[in-house]
Every structure is written in C-alpha cells, then in structure tokens.
Amino acid sequence: MWIDTHCHFDVEDFDGDRPEVAARSFQAGVEAIVIPGYLAQRWGHLLEVCQTISQPRLLAAPGLHPCYIRQHQPEHLEQLDALLRRHVCVAIGEIGLDTYVPELKEPDLYRKQQDFFCGQLQLARQHDKPVILHVRKAHADIFRLLKEQGFQNGGIVHAFSGGVEEARHYYRLGFKLGIGGSLTYAQAKRLHAVVAAMPLEALVIETDAPDMIPQSRRNSDSGKTRNSPEFLPLVAAALAEAKQVSLETLCGVLRKNSEEVLRLV
Numbered sequence: 588m589w590i591d592t593h594c595h596f597d598v599e600d601f602d603g604d605r606p607e608v609a610a611r612s613f614q615a616g617v618e619a620i621v622i623p624g625y626l627a628q629r630w631g632h633l634l635e636v637c638q639t640i641s642q643p644r645l646l647a648a649p650g651l652h653p654c655y656i657r658q659h660q661p662e663h664l665e666q667l668d669a670l671l672r673r674h675v676c677v678a679i680g681e682i683g684l685d686t687y688v689p690e691l692k693e694p695d696l697y698r699k700q701q702d703f704f705c706g707q708l709q710l711a712r713q714h715d716k717p718v719i720l721h722v723r724k725a726h727a728d729i730f731r732l733l734k735e736q737g738f739q740n741g742g743i744v745h746a747f748s749g750g751v752e753e754a755r756h757y758y759r760l761g762f763k764l765g766i767g768g769s770l771t772y773a774q775a776k777r778l779h780a781v782v783a784a785m786p787l788e789a790l791v792i793e794t795d796a797p798d799m800i801p802q803s804r805r806n807s808d809s810g811k812t813r814n815s816p817e818f819l820p821l822v823a824a825a826l827a828e829a830k831q832v833s834l835e836t837l838c839g840v841l842r843k844n845s846e847e848v849l850r851l852v
C-alpha cells in the first residue's frame with residue numbers, strides 16, 4: 588500500500604466526486620493521503636474533509652503556502668497555533684519560499700514570505716511537528732533560515748526541484764524528497780539525476796493532485812488534466828523503474844520513510 592505525501596484533496600476540483608475518487612484510490616493501493624494547507628480560511632474545510640473519509644486515511648498538514656503570501660495575516664499564525672492544539676495534524680504545510688513567480692520576489696513580499704516561513708517553523712518546533720516544504724528557486728535561503736531557527740524536526744521537500752547537492756543537504760538535515768508526476772516526464776533530467784544519486788531511504792512519493800498529472804494520463808483531446816491520488820501507483824512505477832527495484836521493495840521502503848518522517852507509528 589502506498590502513501591500519497593502531498594495531495595490537495597480538499598480543493599473544489601474534488602467536491603463533485605471526492606468519495607468516489609477516495610474509493611478508487613484505496614482500490615489502487617493508496618492507504619493514506621497527506622493534505623497540506625495553503626490558506627487559513629480553508630483549514631476548517633481541510634479538517635472536515637479528513638473526517639469524512641476513512642479509506643484512505645486522510646492526514647491533515649495545515650499551514651500557509653508561500654504563493655498565497657499576499658493573503659496571509661499575522662493573526663493566521665495565532666489561528667494555526669490554536670488549531671494545532673485542538674486537532675490531530677501530522678505536519679505543518681505547505682510552507683517555504685518561492686521566487687519562481689516574479690512578483691513573489693519583490694522585496695516586501697519576499698520579506699513577508701520569510702517572516703511567515705520562520706513563524707511557522709517556530710510553531711512546528713513548539714508543537715514538535717515536521718514540516719512540508721514548498722521551495723522554488725530559494726534553496727539557499729531555506730537552508731539559512733532552517734539553520735537560524737535551529738529547526739531539527741525534518742519533514743518533506745515537496746515536488747523537489749533542486750539538484751543533487753541540495754538533495755544531499757536536505758537529507759542530512761532530516762528531510763525526505765517528495766517525488767511526483769514529473770518523474771514520468773522524460774525531459775525531467777535534473778530530477779532523474781537526483782533520483783539516481785540519492786538512496787531510496789531519502790525519498791517519498793506524492794501526486795500533488797489536482798496538479799502534476801502523470802504523462803500517461805494527460806488527455807489533451809478531452810481537456811481532462813485533473814490529477815488524482817488514484818494515479819499514485821504511476822509515480823511508484825516510474826520510481827521503481829528509475830531505481831531498478833521491485834514494486835514490493837519500493838513499497839516497503841517508501842512506507843517506512845513516510846511513517847518515519849511524519850511519525851505515523
């Protein structure tokens with residue numbers, strides 16, 4: 588059975604058929620799905636979704652996403668603190684820094700991104716939780732801030748987009764690298780190099796649904812591009828091929844990795 592370590596199963600793309608998608612995912616071998624947060628006003632719904640479905644197990648990881656930085660307010664950190672006291676959450680996510688989108692790089696906004704990242708690292712320390720990181724073109728600043736904050740709880744670098752050196756650095760700091768549908772794309776050379784260089788113990792898998800549809804499920808005729816947790820086995824198959832291991836071996840190692848980093852056992 589597989590664990591989808593990053594899936595936005597709470598978003599409206601799934602409002603019409605969430606129970607059916609959950610049933611098909613479970614049938615496909617997905618035993619648990621981690622749902623990261625992005626906006627404070629969506630946390631209530633996220634927690635509700637986690638309670639309505641029992642197979643697969645839905646695990647909440649609420650937090651404030653760097654791409655929505657304009658909308659975050661200081662009181663949202665207090666709300667997150669209160670929420671973590673009252674509800675079972677596996678991690679704080681998805682948090683981090685993004686300078687890939689040009690306007691997010693503007694000095695005021697980038698400063699705000701860093702402030703909210705640090706604020707959430709502090710909450711993760713207080714509540715003894717790992718974090719789910721969203722990092723695009725900002726690895727050096729992430730390393731600096733993790734160090735400054737003395738953060739040692741580890742977590743997952745979701746949809747890892749860095750190079751081998753960065754991958755090794757995260758792994759040394761107690762992070763796993765989230766590998767998703769990009770691996771099914773032949774042109775993702777850098778990701779293939781990272782996967783080849785890193786031990787299986789450093790990796791976990793994710794769909795990032797409804798985004799990041801695997802190559803074979805891309806249907807340009809119908810215009811259907813919604814990714815789904817039921818496609819997680821396609822990521823697993825691509826990873827098994829890249830690492831030249833059996834699905835059984837991969838399944839055992841990934842499960843252990845996910846359970847360890849998210850402290851599920």
Ligand SMILES: [Zn+2]
Pocket residue numbers: 593595623681745795
């Ligand atoms: Zn995400």
